[in-house]
Amino acid sequence: MIPLDIQIKSIVFSFLYGIFFSFLLNINYKFIYYSKGIIKILINIFFIVDNVFLYFILLRFINNGIVHFYFLLSLFLGFLSVNKMASKFRIKLKH
Secondary structure, rough: OOHHHHHHHHHHHHHHHHHHHHHHHHHHHHHHHOHHHHHHHHHHHEEEEHHHHHHHHHHHHOOOOOOOHHHHHHHHHHHHHHHHHHHHHHHHOOO
């Protein structure tokens, strides 16, 4: 069983990493959509693999690399919350 303080640190880290990943994905969109063919596929693969490795390496420093459903849920909620806010911001800029 993981101590409570480490669980809280891991959940907060996962939420913040979801936000970080969302920002990186928004920056990476221009490379994804304006590249051609095999370059687009390679950029996507390297982007995802690098971010997954970075997440697990940092998680290893926090709680010895233990992954729990709550950490992944927090990661997803961080990603989703920034995407929702960014999409509303983009809509307001277009008007």
